[in-house]
Amino acid sequence: MKVVPVRRDVKLNLNESRIKDWHEGGAHVTHFFNALSVFFPAGERMFMDGVRNYKDQVKNPELKKAVAAFIGQEALHSREHEEYNEMMDRAGLPATKLDKGLWKLLAVIQKGLGKKLTLAGTIALEHYTAILANAVLSDKRVLGDNSDISYKQMWTWHAYEETEHKAVAYDVWNEVMPDNLQNRFVRRLAMVIATAIFWPLVMYFHLRMVLADPNTKGKHITGFMTVNRMLWGDMGVLRKPIGEFFDYFKADFHPWMHDNSDYLANIDSFVEEVNKLERTPNEAVKKAVRARLSKSATVAAASVA
């Protein structure tokens, strides 16, 4: 294996007062990233399940270790994004409402598509997270020089680890699925389904965030144009990796065929930097997250009983 990921317990302690305008590009850009944050708790649970369903069939000891670290990393990302999303709720943004709907949708999708397509969907969406992570790591303008440092660190940490574990789900697929016509088709089909569901939802979540924030009123034209420039213009967060995206459909695709492992040399010093800042934990937010999660666990248990 090219890279074996490592689980790191990082606590970001975001600056709650900047939740609606942390990005130097303004509220509309801030809400684009905020909308992406809503996807992580439910989405990363699907990724963990996708890989966990097959982990007992993995025999390669290095890959076994990578699978454990993959699950550990995604669980910690979710923990931090739960706090991020809670802050949005407290600021009047509909993060929890959208998150609830997403949990329901993904549960239906996972049940309907089965284990194999769930793993294939995980590979497809991990390709998207790898592409977005590379955009964050390769161009400082994406997060903005003068944006709030706590959010910049949150997204940078997530981008490093998404890069570090980008091949794990794919390597599991390669080890447990026979290489035949049907499985090659399923892997590609999953990307088509994932794309058709993910991007319309991103646009919808973004719109909901923007419309829920009174500070965006009267600024929609310039605001959406700034987001558009970031995605398709000079920065080209989505324009530049179009070729990488289509590589997914090639027979010899592997996530490390786009080798950006050089960035990984900086992870440990970056994590040290985050820890050195010792931002104060937001106890009110932590308490609200705990209450919300225990309530949803009780509802889930009651529906099973």
Ligand SMILES: [Fe+2]
């Ligand atoms: Fe993640």
Ligand SMILES: [Fe+2]
């Ligand atoms: Fe991931």
